[in-house]
Amino acid sequence: MQQNKKLLRVLCSLLAAALAAWCTVLLCRWVGYDLQERLGNTPSYEIINDDYSQIIDIPAEGLTQAMPLKAGQPFYGVRFKFSTYGQLYKSGMTMVEAYNEAGDQILFAAGNFLNIWDDTFTEFTCNEAYIPDHDETLTIRLYNESAWDGPLGVWASEGEVSGMPLSVTDGDNLNATMAMQRVSDFTGSWPAALAARLQKPLAAAVFIAVLLAMLHAPLYLFVPAVGLALGVTFTYVTPALVAPDEYTHLAAAYELASTWSGQTAADENGNLLLRECDAAHFGTKTGDIGILAYKNEVIAETSEPGSPDALTTHSEVKAGQGSGSYLAQALGIHLARAQGQNFYTMLLCGRLANLILYLLLAALAVWLAPTSLRGLFACVALLPMPLQLAASLSPDAAVLGLVFSFTALCLRLRGEKAVWWQKILLIVLGGLTAPGKAIYLPVILLCLLIPAENLTYDGNPTVKFLGEELPGGCCIHAATLVLAFCFWLAANLNAVAYAARDMNTTVLVTAAAAAAVLLVLALAAYLKLHKRPKVFFWCKVAFAAVLVVGAVGGVYAVSHMGGGLDPDQLTMTYPNGDSIWTFSFGYICRNIPATVKLLLRTLPEQGALWLQGLLGTTLGEPIVYRIDVSWLLGVGLLLAVLAAALPRQDEPALLGRRSKAGTAGICLCVVLAVLAAALNWTPINYQTLFGLQGRYLLPILPLALLLVKSSKKLALRRDVSHAAALCTSTLTMLTLLQGFGLYAAWQPVS
Incomplete structure (x- = not known):
């Protein structure tokens, strides 16, 4: 009987998971249909001749127009400006053909009374571009296939534009050139095709999430399985070089991969050396977005040639840009380069390697966490923002995974005695976490929340220090703190020195x-x-x-320390109006009222954006592109992580009064460090902080939620960890879908 119930439960779970995956496919198809309706068959064009001062009627023989085309220019068709002499025709068919110099037909299109209007440009397009490998002149023929119920003319110049004669087909030269435009790009049916790419990974993510949640599978298996499918989708949704600071991270990972290959990574001027196929893509600080950017990236992945892993091309990109961990990204790039893959495949390999590293660390964090906190860590790990960072080249993904793992281990060892490998892991994670980013050093103090007795070696329960007997576990505390601080100082000493540049060393x-x-x-x-x-x-x-x-x-000594700016220096600015001086530690101490005013102005203006950045409902680099999904998704994600943080009624408090105060103090120190770092790159003439993003607070989100869990003000009757993880995964999937639609439909603000 019990076995039958288990079998029925598995079958019901499979059915529910299949139904959820089918609904996801339908949702992806709707997104594709909606985008196709709004963005499909839309041309992007370049003006060839903008001189139109006469109307030439299309004769029975038709018109032949010459059009120059440069090497490498894509030709998707042409646009002509027609004249119906103010009439609305009911019938008629116009044909347009284009031939290259070899006589091959590269365009055959038709236009009828439904899309030809008076004094309006009409495009004649094909789905695949013709791209010549040398300069040539195309021959375009325009003729009426079926008679119009009135005269039909085209606008043209009075006099021939050089190199573009217009003539009657097989007849006289008209000494004119049609007003025309080259269709340089064309969306065609790509919106629906690109949305269809999301179906498989998103359907797989939802199927796995529902199945594992209903079967109550371990959350340390749930996170990597679901996170992999969602992360792979992020590599499709986030266009190349559009993830936060990805151009800098690419340069750093590329340089490390070059070093691994045994080659000189930079020239004598400190500029990166590149493969020939990568040169055109470096130096781009922000990639393009929009449906055409998606389309061209997908085409380039399969058609753009690669090259051997030989650094033969100089660039203007400086070496030594990265200071974080780029081991995973560099490994992916190194493997792709060794196989001669092109730029976009290389970028994808680097992203996937970074994603895999993050998911392994996130799964480790969930596994290390106490049972009551695994749902909390799983929900945080599956938020859109950490997955977006992991599916890019950002080193923040590894930092997040390490901080999560260190936090989870510290919380676990509060309630149980450590075995030997846990003590070693605690020291190693502390040492690796500290240098990742300077602002997260206070997190290392979490190890002090572990009772020394839980870290004590049974064979040597006490040690002597200053003549007093102390638990042996204090040595583990000391080793973790000292190693972390030394690594932090080695990695961040230059940054600290720069922040204190106007103070007496x-x-x-x-x-x-x-x-x-x-x-x-x-x-x-x-x-x-x-x-x-x-x-x-x-x-x-x-x-x-x-x-x-x-x-x-x-404070008094620092505020009166030398190094203040004189009036002339205060007015020095760059051409864009930004001051050449930024907030340093010394300037902050000398101008505390001004600093407080700046922070007070910043909070109401940017607070909502910080929350969006923390959850991941703002995609890409918000300083460049603001891709904000619906606030309903943000509310849902916030409720999901809060549900995972609520304690059960029968659950003992995880933190005592002093431990809660210490945890809150660590969170406060990180927040202050984040504000100090943001001030360090904010020009002194700004009225609000520059560049502060909510994702910087992601590593301490589990600690903040832990304070909620320890309050016991609101408790649940039963565990909702799996349900919360499922809700978070579903909302992340919806964020991906809407984000894809927003990226595809992006139009620059004029």
Whole structure:
């Protein structure tokens, strides 16, 4: 009986998953149909002759027009400006044929009374472009296949435009040139075809998500399986070089791949050396978007030639742009280059390698997390923003995976005794996480939430420090913190020095040394006096007083430290009006009121955008393109992650009062570090922060949700982890579909 119930459950799950996948296919088809109706069969054109001052009637023999075409220019057809002499015709058929110099027909199209209007350009197109490999002159013939019920003429110039004679077919030269335009690109049926590409990965994502959720499969299997299908779809949806800062990440990963191949990556001027087939694509800081950009990218993936992995071409792209982890991206690029693949295939391989690394780390984080937190980590990992970053070349994907894994391990070890491999993993993850991005160093303090007893080795339960017996686990704490700080300092020392560029370095180093000494003294005092309550109380009061005096004195000293800008320097700007000076630590301390005003103006103006960037409902690089999906999807994603964060009624609190305060303090430190980093690249004449994006706060989202889970103000009767993960996956799928439609329909604001 029990076995029959299990079989019935599996069958019902398969049926529900198949139904959900079928609905997804229908939804993709609707998106394709809608885009085809709005964007299909739309030309993009170039003016060939804009001189029209007479009307020439189309004779029975037809007209023959010469049109020059340069090598490499795509020819999808032509547009002529017709005249019906103010009449609305009911019948008639006009044919247009085009031939290349070899006599091959490259265009055959027709126009009737339904699409030819008075004094209006009408296009005659084909679905596939003709692209000559040398300059040539096309021969275009225009004639009436069936008679019109009135005269039909075309606009032309009075006098021949050089190299473009117009004549009666097999007859006299008319000493004129038709007003015409070359159709340089054509959407055709591509909107529907491109939407159809999304059907398989999205249907697979929904099928797997529904099946695994209904069967309550482990979430550490749910995340990589569903995330892979959704991430692959992101590689289709996000056009080339449109993901956040992808041009910089491409240069860094490409340089590393060149080093692995044993070649010199840059020339004597510090510019990257490239393969011949990649040269045309480098230096593009932001890729194109729109339906034609999608179309041309897909065509180039299969038709653009590759080249051997030989760096023969110089570029204007500087080497040494990357400072993050590009190991996965460089591996994908290296493998593609070794096989001689073209640029777009190489870019795709780099993206997929980055996606796989992120999903492995995300799955590790879900597996390491306590059982009650696995749904929370799964939902955060499957949000649109981390998947979009992972499906690009961004090193933030690896940083996210490492921070998630480190956070999950710290929370797990709060409630259980660590085995040997967990201690090693804690130190390794801390060491790898710290240098990833300077602003996430405070996250390493999470290891202090682990009771030292849980990290203690049974054979050596205590160690001596300053004459006091301490749990052996304190050595793990110390090793994690010291290793992380050393790696962080090695990776970010230059960035810190730049942020403090207008401050006295000697004073700063002295202050840092004094702070370190004070910390050691405070630790020694704690070890000696914490068992003597009265003395310890007054020691805490004295320590707090020293901190207050030190903080006030430090702010006063820094605010009066040299390096201020004189009036002439304050007015120095670039041609676009931006000040050449940005907020540094010294400038912030000397202008605290101005800094506070800037932050207060920023919050109401950009707060909603930060939330969108955190969830991923703003796609691409928002500084360049604002691709915002429906706010309903944002609300749904927010509710899904909050549902995963709500505790069950029978669930014990994960954090005590002090632990919650410490977790909140870590979150606050990261937020302040993010604000400081954003100020560091904001010109001083700006009224709001420049370049601050919500995705910078993604690594601490699980910690913020942990505070919600520990509050116990609102509790659930049963676990909803799988349901929340399924909702998040579904909403991410809808974000992908709408984002694709918005990318495809993008029109620049004039």
